[in-house]
Amino acid sequence: MSDLPYRRATFRQADRTDNKVSLYNSGQPLGVECVGCGRRALTFADPKAFARLQGDMTRLQALKFKCTKCGSREVQLWMFYSDEHREKFMERPVGGPEF
């Protein structure tokens, strides 16, 4: 149990207060997971797109996504605080991340 705060701080679901500025401050792109089929992708991974996050207060949960595999618009958003955790997210194609 002692490592729980560490894991929360490095890999967590975006909440309603998170915006593009908090994503920018995390230093990592946004993880998008389709609720319909479990497909995972990263967005704002391009350096130019990432740089445009700065100063943008748009809430992450207000962003619209559509899964290219199953067409679902229902997604879970994940934020990362290290390359390692971002890579772990992309290694697991289906199912929730490990906590």
Ligand SMILES: [Zn+2]
């Ligand atoms: Zn899908």
